[in-house]
Amino acid sequence: MSDFRTPALRRFFVLYKLLWIVGLPFAIAYLFWRGRRDPDYRRHVAERFGFYRKSLDSPVWVHAVSLGELRSAVPLIQRLLDEGNTIVTTHFTPAGRREAERVFATEIAEGRVQVIWIPLEFKWTFRRFFSTFRPRYGLVMEIEIWPEMIRSAAENSIALFACNAQYPLKSFTRDREKSKWRFDLHSGVAGAFVKSDLQADRFAQAGCPHIHITGELRFDQPVPADHVSKGVAIKADINRPTVTITSVVKGEDDTYVQAIKANKDRLYIYVPRAPERFDETYDMLTEAGLKVARRSDLFDDNLTLIGDPNVDVILGDSMGEMYFYLALCDAAIIGGSFVTKGAHNISEPLALGKPVIVGPHTWTIEFPIVEALAADAAVQVTDSEALNALLRSDAIPTSQAATAFFASQKGAVARTLAAIKTETQQPE
Numbered sequence: 001m002s003d004f005r006t007p008a009l010r011r012f013f014v015l016y017k018l019l020w021i022v023g024l025p026f027a028i029a030y031l032f033w034r035g036r037r038d039p040d041y042r043r044h045v046a047e048r049f050g051f052y053r054k055s056l057d058s059p060v061w062v063h064a065v066s067l068g069e070l071r072s073a074v075p076l077i078q079r080l081l082d083e084g085n086t087i088v089t090t091h092f093t094p095a096g097r098r099e100a101e102r103v104f105a106t107e108i109a110e111g112r113v114q115v116i117w118i119p120l121e122f123k124w125t126f127r128r129f130f131s132t133f134r135p136r137y138g139l140v141m142e143i144e145i146w147p148e149m150i151r152s153a154a155e156n157s158i159a160l161f162a163c164n165a166q167y168p169l170k171s172f173t174r175d176r177e178k179s180k181w182r183f184d185l186h187s188g189v190a191g192a193f194v195k196s197d198l199q200a201d202r203f204a205q206a207g208c209p210h211i212h213i214t215g216e217l218r219f220d221q222p223v224p225a226d227h228v229s230k231g232v233a234i235k236a237d238i239n240r241p242t243v244t245i246t247s248v249v250k251g252e253d254d255t256y257v258q259a260i261k262a263n264k265d266r267l268y269i270y271v272p273r274a275p276e277r278f279d280e281t282y283d284m285l286t287e288a289g290l291k292v293a294r295r296s297d298l299f300d301d302n303l304t305l306i307g308d309p310n311v312d313v314i315l316g317d318s319m320g321e322m323y324f325y326l327a328l329c330d331a332a333i334i335g336g337s338f339v340t341k342g343a344h345n346i347s348e349p350l351a352l353g354k355p356v357i358v359g360p361h362t363w364t365i366e367f368p369i370v371e372a373l374a375a376d377a378a379v380q381v382t383d384s385e386a387l388n389a390l391l392r393s394d395a396i397p398t399s400q401a402a403t404a405f406f407a408s409q410k411g412a413v414a415r416t417l418a419a420i421k422t423e424t425q426q427p428e
Helices: 005-036 045-049 066-083 094-103 103-108 123-133 147-157 168-176 180-188 197-205 225-236 254-264 275-289 323-328 347-351 365-372 384-392 400-409 414-422
Strands: 060-063 089-090 114-116 138-140 160-165 192-193 211-214 242-248 267-272 293-294 313-315 331-334 356-358 378-380
Touching: 005 045, 005 147, 005 160, 005 180, 045 114, 045 123, 066 089, 066 094, 066 138, 066 225, 066 313, 066 414, 089 094, 089 197, 094 103, 094 114, 094 378, 103 114, 103 211, 147 160, 147 180, 147 313, 160 197, 160 275, 160 414, 168 197, 168 365, 180 293, 192 197, 192 414, 197 211, 211 414, 225 323, 242 254, 242 323, 242 347, 254 275, 267 323, 275 293, 323 347, 331 347, 347 400, 384 414
Parallel strands: 060 089, 060 138, 089 114, 138 160, 160 192, 192 211, 242 267, 242 331, 267 313, 293 313, 331 356, 356 378
Antiparallel strands: none
16 A cells, blocks of 8 residues: 655654653553543453454454444444454444444354454554454444554555545534644545545545445444334333433533423433443432433333333433333434534434434534435424423424435445445455
8 A cells, every 4th residue: 555644644643653652651541540430441451552362363353433333333244244254343432342242242252253442553552453363454433533543554554444434524624724634644544435425525525545435334233123122012001202312421411401391291211321421310310300210220131111110201321222212212312412522323213213303513423414304304403492392392203204214224234345345356
């Protein structure tokens, strides 16, 4: 692979290396600090430096930094496994790693999948990673830009592709105007499998080669039928209008609490994004004067109702059960959309025919939220007052529109596999 580094990028990499050398103690301290609440941050630390107890030979490498990225990768990984590939997945957060270990437990036991931490951003850590696994090619999910990963892959002749890729307008504008080094880094990947025509144009402007429009992989995610069927049965027993608030992050709780208190005729399923927020969210909701039941107290391990659902809020204090929470609702409010960091994905509620409600900050899901709004599968509100008014009205989109939009978006896995085979010169 030719050297993609411009003179500006060469200077940037010198500075980047120095920053990592100086910052390494702080990076380690950060992991141990996060480990206070989630001990998995402190486990397998050697992997972050490129040391592994075992390895697979020539796997496909999938980098999914956290939970959302791993979930988007699941249907593609399953198809790659069906075609006889082995897979190594890399992650930075415990949420992503745990989900990979849960979803692919059987394949891990069979020696077909290995789950590890991504190496820290040093040339020598990635050299050890590539020497150990010798991946056939790499797929970086979503919008992750790791400079040393990109440079090391190129130097070790590993074809690294942006997969299920998007370049949100906010990031695109910032990089083009203020962070030119990030813009130029896109020329260092082997190609990009992007979500839409608009995204293809942005990647092309950044100098990315070999761009394929493949769509959104999340629309091909497998749906856990048992979670859905149990949720549907319990919803019939509850017999109340229900709203699920998905992946709530810090900074937007007040908006949702106001909406709940102003519209108490409904039942709300409240699902924090991070497990370390479960307890503080419970305390926050009860201190707001709401009657709250934890999922862990209300349902047993088989999702059988064992408590009284006659509450204002059910706190979703579990991981990996989002489809169950969504099966309980009539509509979903998408977390993250009331803070500037931006909304989380909308594919899961749409997969169950649940219309979605988003706040003002949707730059992170530019595709497919623009298309979903146009298809009346979603509705956007500007602030907490508008959210309250919407919940009191009949203006929430219909399940029929949500179902039709979801069906129109499927097929991304097949398109991505075709693009991979084209770029890696595999037979169809």
